Amino acid sequence: MSESKARVLLVEDELALADALVLSLKKMGFECSWAKTLREARELIVTESPRILVLDRQLPDGDGLDLLKDLRFRRLKVLVLSSKSSAEERIKGLERGADDYLPKPFHWDELKARLNALLRRKSEEVGGEFWSDESESPKLWQLDPDRLQVFTYQGWVVLTPLEFKFLSYVLQKPGTILSKDRLLREVWGFSLLPKTRTVDYLITQIRKRIEVEPESPKHLLTVRGAGVKFLI
Ligand code: CA
Numbered sequence: 001m002s003e004s005k006a007r008v009l010l011v012e013d014e015l016a017l018a019d020a021l022v023l024s025l026k027k028m029g030f031e032c033s034w035a036k037t038l039r040e041a042r043e044l045i046v047t048e049s050p051r052i053l054v055l056d057r058q059l060p061d062g063d064g065l066d067l068l069k070d071l072r073f074r075r076l077k078v079l080v081l082s083s084k085s086s087a088e089e090r091i092k093g094l095e096r097g098a099d100d101y102l103p104k105p106f107h108w109d110e111l112k113a114r115l116n117a118l119l120r121r122k123s124e125e126v127g128g129e130f131w132s133d134e135s136e137s138p139k140l141w142q143l144d145p146d147r148l149q150v151f152t153y154q155g156w157v158v159l160t161p162l163e164f165k166f167l168s169y170v171l172q173k174p175g176t177i178l179s180k181d182r183l184l185r186e187v188w189g190f191s192l193l194p195k196t197r198t199v200d201y202l203i204t205q206i207r208k209r210i211e212v213e214p215e216s217p218k219h220l221l222t223v224r225g226a227g228v229k230f231l232i
Contacts, residue, residue, distance in 0.1 A: 005030075006031070006119055007031040007050040008030040008031070008051070008052045008053075008115070009032075009033045009034075009041065009044055009048065009050035009053050010022060010035070010055070011034075011035045011053065012035075012036070012081075013037065014056070018034055021054070024111075030114070038061045038062050039092045039212060041053075041067055042067070042212060044071065046140045046153050048131060050077070051176070052076070052115060053078045053079070054079045056081060056082060057082040057083075057093075058082070058083070058084070064080065065080070065093060065098070066094045068097035070154055071098070077100075078099050079098070079111075079114060080093045080100070080101045081102050082104060082105060082109070083103065083104040085105075087140060089185065090103070099121075119168070134216050138151040140232075141232060148160070148161060148164045150164070152209070152210045157209045163206050164190075166187045170220070170228065170229075170230040174231065175229060175232075176229060179226065179227040180228070218231065
């Protein structure tokens, strides 16, 4: 009965509908998480590894389909649930990477049947082995030294050697405030400390690569007057 335990991430900003959907999805036997925005969805996709996404399109921070370009690297099935119901919109959704497209208003039994069909399709495609190799799916902030890349909310991101060294260092000490002097010694290998903006410059570059919103970072943080810390 592994099907009945699959986790669904619902992306829906209409509260009443979301409430009803969460309740129904749970009744259908799915585990269910709920995101109200694309931003929340990006985070939950990484932290909760859902197997199916039920995706609204008209969301406060964009078109749900925008999520699909970030998801190409992931093995995740997507059912779009949208009031944009014309054939043109449905085709657009499928062409952008959705696996199924159900127009609103929808029938609950049809939603259930389509979700179960998606789950079946997935295990057939890979001969039933798909679900057993979870160890292969990367974890957030996983480092790949061979390719100088890190796994972020946007998938694998390639870094420069210095960026990689810096990130590896701060990831070993999550939550610890690291002074700029210490970073210059440990990451750059300086013994005489230059008065430069070297650290700040690198931090800005890394934020552009790893943060969802580099202007208001949530992970690589500056602690005024003290240094830098990384929150996982
Ligand atoms: Ca909406």
